[in-house]
Amino acid sequence: MQDRQPSMPDFFIDYHDGDVQWARWIAYQLENAQYTVFYREQDIRPGMNRVLSMDDVLQGDIYIIPLLSPDYLQKASADAVPSGGSVWSVKFTKGRLLPVRVRDCSVRGFLSNIEPINLVGLSEVDARSMLLNSVTTERKRSTASPNFPGSANRQQGTKPPFRYPGILPSIWNVPQRNNIFTDRDLALTKVYEVFKEGQEGQVLTHVINGLGGVGKTQVAIEYAYRYSHRYDAVLWIDVSNEQTFTEHLFILAQLLALQEQSTVKISNPPIMTNLKLAVKQWLQALSGDMRWLLILDNIADFALINDFIPSVGNGHVLMTVRAQAIGTIAFSRHSLPEMSPEDGALLLLRRTGKFGPQALLQDISNADLVTAQELSHLMGNLPLALDQAGAYIEEVNIDLLSYLEYYNDSRWRHELLEKRGEPTMHHLDPVATTWNDAFTTIRKTNPDAYSLLLLCSFLHHEAIPEEVITRGATTLPIFQTFAHNPLRRDAAYAELRKYSLLEKENEMKTFSMHQLVQLVLRDSLSEEEQRQWAKCAIIAVYTGLDAAGQGPTLLPSHCCPRYFFHVQSCLHAIKTWGVISDECVHLLYLMGTHLHDYARNSHTGPTVGLDTVVIVKTLKDYAVLLRGMQQVKEAEELEAFSDLIRATSTPNA
16 A cells, blocks of 8 residues: 555545445454544534544545445435545546445445455455455555565565565464464553664564463464564464473474474483474574564463573564563563453453343343453453353353353352363363463462462451562461561562562552452361451551551551551451451441541542442441450440531532
């Protein structure tokens, strides 16, 4: 295509409203291939002049894609006339009309003289290939001189022919693309922005890290497909363990025709070194105009790749790891977060098979959407868990509400999270297995880290105060091994960071843990073990709150935003397991006095959405529990606080 202004789209899709699903699908495929698209449903918003907006777009060097169907061709109203009116004749004479046949129809008039892109009767894979291969035919051809056929080597100074989006390079071993890949455009853009800045002959390395199940591998796969046209070779290697790494190197050796390495047995230890060296040398030996992408997926041990990454060449290395600390292995990195609730719900709905793989939120009934969003929220918007839930729903053919009921029942939830659903091509292990393997390893290598993880799983998942651990540990026998030794405590943190199970926020001195990790870990314990760890959490929170309130950095009223949700977790534990102890009494009474102080002086400190209604109700809840513990005096005092706050609050408070 010719150069155009950055804001000018590549394609304009014109369609009858009855073919809007086709318009969405075609727009999605083109945008995934890095084209830009304009079509009514997406780009004409309320208040905009439809005719003027379309005419503005059609003034540029844009390709027009009319979706041919009986409705499109036969409708007699003005809407059936190709949008743009007289502009169409100009575009037609310039050869910028690309009709796409989406339904059987008889074409007459000037459109009958133009060969259409025929998608009728094709599978989705074939239709995507047909569409992308066809739209590239109108682009400018490469001006580079072809290689001399008699030369065995590429001539210096020539570049390989440009491949368009959708056409894979000949050297390619990437796993199959996920046809329900959802969201993650920001993550893909970050990778693209890093790699596009590279200079010729410079190997750029980038790491995507994050919790197991957050979707790192799927982002890497999607990047490979979306930007395949930028590379002449794309190599994929699973580095989850030494054996798998060796097996993938062996497969690559065969792919790259490295016969001297591919004919030996891979069980011999020195062979992995030979294979690594062979693949590395192959990449480094490619001519300067050969572009390559090497994807190292799920790296568990950086020692496996220390001497493997090429030092020279026109290539990019994309790595996925769980570890938060990556050292100097890469030039850049970014942590992959969970999905948004909306995108999480959409992924879940697509995976159930009850909706098309390209279904949009507006295609979903309100009842299904609300249930899907609730499930996404409960699962922490984690892609693997949502994919697993959708797979189970599809396999046993139940509705979303039934799955939600199973999930909310603690009797079935642990078993449910161990069921993957079949068939699947992406991430064969269920979410529980993904983490349980890590839990087992941590328990063996660093028991302190495992105990710390258990303690945190009984607190609120976000912003766990550091002093709950540093001060609280001094009062818990199980933590005495590191309570007074900061180096052992740091070693426990470091062990958990290897798996992104605990994240630290240094400025606020807090930790965070994914809520579904908490749930899986809690559900793996017996009821008595859960009760004991709930008691430990209550003691640790009380100790931390007491220390924070007396410290120089926090006023008593400021403790409320920092501790409120953690005390609420303790409140839940007291109710669930019937925990009664002196620490329970002290914790509820102390937090109650802080809430009273906060309500009177909230303008002096940070807020956390603790309005008068919430504070009054919370004080009443504390008082009820204290009465149940026979602490009448403390209960009456908190009830008095509650009544005073309610009486003195403004009507709008």
